[in-house]
Amino acid sequence: MNKLTTLFAATALATTAGIAQARDLGPDEALKLRDAGTIQSFEKLNAAALAKHPGSKVEETELEEEYGRYIYQVEVRDAQGVQWDLELDAATGQILKDHQDD
Numbered sequence: 001m002n003k004l005t006t007l008f009a010a011t012a013l014a015t016t017a018g019i020a021q022a023r024d025l026g027p028d029e030a031l032k033l034r035d036a037g038t039i040q041s042f043e044k045l046n047a048a049a050l051a052k053h054p055g056s057k058v059e060e061t062e063l064e065e066e067y068g069r070y071i072y073q074v075e076v077r078d079a080q081g082v083q084w085d086l087e088l089d090a091a092t093g094q095i096l097k098d099h100q101d102d
Helices: 002-020 027-035 042-052
Strands: 022-024 057-066 069-077 083-089 095-100
Touching: 042 057, 042 069, 042 083, 042 095
Parallel strands: none
Antiparallel strands: 022 057, 057 069, 069 083, 083 095
């Protein structure tokens, strides 16, 4: 029984550590990063996301820092009404993930 408790505690700590590695950035911090040239402009990042799904519209965006990397998350809805979730490297504009929302 003691081994089970230890295993559970270790799993909980590992899960919590993974969650703590990502943090949302507020608008002021995001603008400072953009102005410093650390991340690309939001217009360029949105354009990269929209280029993957022509005719779509941006519905929501969010900037996070994950493991020291800035990730720009974009939700778009295409002309057929399908919602897509994309993640881009905010520094390079590279699309990291692109999947249909469930």
